[in-house]
Amino acid sequence: MEIRSLRSAELGNAAHVVIEHESGVAVVVDPVRDIGQYLDVVAAEAVELSWAFETHVHNDFVSGARELVASAGVRLGASGDAGLHYPYERLGDGDEIEVGSWRMRVLATPGHTPEHVAYVLVDPAGEPQALFSGGALMVGTAARTDLFGPALSWRFAHDLERTLKEKILELPDHVVVYPTHGGGSFCAAGAGSELTTTIGAERAANPLATARSSRQFVIRALTAGAYPSYYARMRSLNQAGAPLLGPELLTPPPLDIDGLDTWLAQGALVVDVRPPGAFRAGHIEKSVAAGADGNVSGWVGWLVGPERPLVLVADAGGSGDRDGAGRAQVAEATRQLVRIGYDRVVGFLEGGIETWRAAGRDVVSYETISAATLAKRLDADELLPVVDVRETAEWHAGHIPGSVNIPAHDIPDSNAELPRGMALAVHCGHDYRATLGASLLERAGYHQLVVVDDGWDAWAVLGHDHP
DSSP: OEEEEEEEGGGTEEEEEEEETTTTEEEEESOBSOTHHHHHHHHHHTOEEEEEEOSSOOSSSOBSHHHHHHHHOOEEEEETTSOOSSOOEEEOTTOEEEETTEEEEEEEOOSSSTTOEEEEEEOTTSOEEEEEEETSSBTTBOOOSOTTOHHHHHHHHHHHHHHHHHTGGGSOTTOEEEESBOTTOTTOTTOOSOSOEEHHHHHHHOTTTTOSSHHHHHHHHTOOOOOOTTHHHHHHHHHHOOOOOOSSOOOOOEEOHHHHHHHHHTTOEEEEOSOHHHHHHOBOTTOEEOOTTSOHHHHHHHHSOTTSOEEEEOSSOGGGOTTSHHHHHHHHHHHHHHHTTOOOEEEEETTHHHHHHHTTOOOBOOEEEOHHHHHHHHHTTOOOOEEEOSOHHHHHHSOOTTOEEOOGGGGGGOOOOOOOSSOEEEEOSSSHHHHHHHHHHHHTTOOOEEEESSHHHHHHHHTOOOO
């Protein structure tokens, strides 16, 4: 038996392909929408993919299970309470599905969502060896219970407590845990960066497992930050079934200046997927900085709806992209956006920002400084308001004295009136969100923007306390 975990890094998630070599069969747990990666694995191993299992109706990505049914003829298994509007095998607590000489045993594990199930991989001798836990147990935590709103979050937290105590932590210590959600997921505040853990390790050290009372458990379970607004649409989309794409994702077409202008006239949003430094050096006015080296989908999904057309700007791009960097950025950004149901990537600018410049169009740039330079300028009594675009919890844990905290995702709807007619210094922990936040402030009408490219991380090392 072999287990392959395929990560979607921007989501902080992993899908798991379980391969039983002797019988030549495989199953996959919680696949994402771009299913070519799973088909490649089973083709390389010369095994047949027989099932796609869902642990729950996902709020953070479009499931690929229905795609696998259409493209590979697999059977789809999910909780009988999932409410899917297309054919699937309704699974309940105690059900078992053969995987060669092994079995997948279903555990009802409500908490993260009410219909949540987990799957115990049982060996031929009847011993549990692995748990595909979805969000019911993760490295150092469990998935959030507030996705249905605050009114139900306490109830679901108590459901999660019963799930852990009465189901999951009853498994033997040696059982390896393969969560779907992990570090970096908005569903998984406090999760560790490791892909796997064990029941024994979590029993000993997981703050939820070691809670001394139900009240303490609930308080710990409900300690989570904000999550992207696109989550509100994802559950119903997965229940109804997103449009089928097939096993190969299409590359958006290249656009010349006239093509870009046409889409801009129709309300397209320009998403610049280059690294933050390239964006700061020069970009199209009012474009959004969401580099493909970070979480493009999370930020775009937080800012606009899936119906809005998107145009990408990458490094060089098209025929002028000699080293392939721009093509890779376009492919990665498109893949991320498709994973959350944003299918209207209508094209990318052929030749990138240089095409824009060559057409005589103006570009916008930001000054870039270090935290040390910021400290010197503040010490010199320069009037330079500091905007911290990290999450509020990060700000409370430590911040530059006198800074204003507006989390990046709140900037478009913020009522905070920042000073106009003077420069604003924008920072995050390091670099990515600072540039994104500056681009959103630009869209809100602020034009003198300075990005602190090493941010709070560097300021904290300086030990500089500006009064």
